[in-house]
Amino acid sequence: MPHHLHSTCPIASVLDIIGDKWTLLVIRDLALGKQHFSELQQSPERIATNILSNRLTRLQESELIERFPSPVYSGKEAYRLTSKGKTLKPILKSLALWGLKNIEGTRLPDDVSL
Amino acid sequence: MPHHLHSTCPIASVLDIIGDKWTLLVIRDLALGKQHFSELQQSPERIATNILSNRLTRLQESELIERFPSPVYSGKEAYRLTSKGKTLKPILKSLALWGLKNIEGTRLPDDVSL
């Protein structure tokens, strides 16, 4: 990921956390309600398991996501956004809105709205 | 830059355009009124000239920025956001707001407000 040493710019600093190829997509999926590793892995962009594992660890370190016992499979772990992580939703929304308006062929899943 | 082949997700698609280390910072600077290559180059994050050149070309290809004759130095070129490029401002704003609130040590330049 990027690493703009010592920049005090809030934009550059945010990009140091979420400005890479995968992080925001993981956050997107969690915001959409996915909870399990395998669900996250099966997103259309096909993230590799090691990358996914790495991002989950980093996002947890940033306190943007947390692990919790899976409500579905006993004994399994699951992931969800923390309250801090949920505050990223306006960013996701601004990106999605721009994409929908300006990039041909993009669309939301049928069960999602902004 | 990322390259999520054939994703129809608007978020993934936007990230294919602006989701790299530098692009959004160039846009930030243009949004703040910088117009010349040297101004863009002198931002605190210190972008290399070849990278800056590359991003300016790509942003022009995406019709997010355009070249125009410098109003200051005759014969020189300058850069500015197109109207399409200006529509990225809500994205910049959502990022800046989040950074200011959640990342210690970030602040806006004295002459900038949201």
Next chain:
DNA sequence: CAGTATCCTGAAAGATACTG
């Protein structure tokens, strides 16, 4: 000064095998 061209390197990404 405004870029372009090259070369180099490290980090991220990808594939995949492996373990509990």
Next chain:
DNA sequence: CAGTATCTTTCAGGATACTG
């Protein structure tokens, strides 16, 4: 199934020399 570990590859990024 849920990850971790390794290995390889690719490419963005950085330094810098160069040109008009």
